[in-house]
Amino acid sequence: MTNFVIPQIFDHETNQANLIIKSTSSFNALTELKNGYCDLALISASSQPVLSADISVKKIFDDEIISVSKNPLEREATSLIVSKSKIDVYKILEKNNPLFSHLPYTAVESTQDALSNININKNSTTFISARFLKYFEKDYNYHYTGVKNGFYALYKSNNFHTDEILKLIEMIKSSTK
DSSP, X not given: OHHHHHHHHHTSSOOOSOOOOOOOOHHHHXXXXXXXXXXXXXXXXXXXXXXXXXXXXXXXXXXXXXXXXXXXXXXHOOEEEXXXXXXXXXXXXXXXXXXXXXXXXXXXXXXXXXXXXXXXXXTEEEEEEGGGGGGXXXXXXXXXXXXXXXXXXXXXXTOTTHHHHHHHHHHHHHHTO
16 A cells, blocks of 8 residues: 555655655555554454454545456466455455355465466456556456455554644545545
8 A cells, every 4th residue: 555655645745754655565564553563554354353452543535446467367367375464354255155165275475475476377366456456557457356345543642642643644545436
């Protein structure tokens, strides 16, 4: 998410603060937030995360999950490459969608890893947020899954920079509308 959303916000902002922006998996982002290595984590999840009392959660937006592949999914997909944050999406689809129920899957760390893999293995598919289709090349094929996903901002409630974090979250929300 940071690769798409964050640069758009700061291209138009003045340099009032030094920010280190890093893209990592949702699991790593949450660990870094808990350990105090970052002040704000952006994650995707199929339901609002339930975390310790000192971590606040703000929803940024909801979106539908779609499958993307280089080849038409219906006839040529032979496997799924799924980021760890989308395993729950795969489990829903495995039960409810015959298109995905027969496909073996490989779990990778992040959505970026999954996309890199399907660019190499043209008969694989992965899951992304439909909102990010506008950033993709036109040579991808996609299939709506009917599964909803949310994007959340997480931060420590007692953070010294809470005002700045809340302002950044509002900027992210307004840039994704």
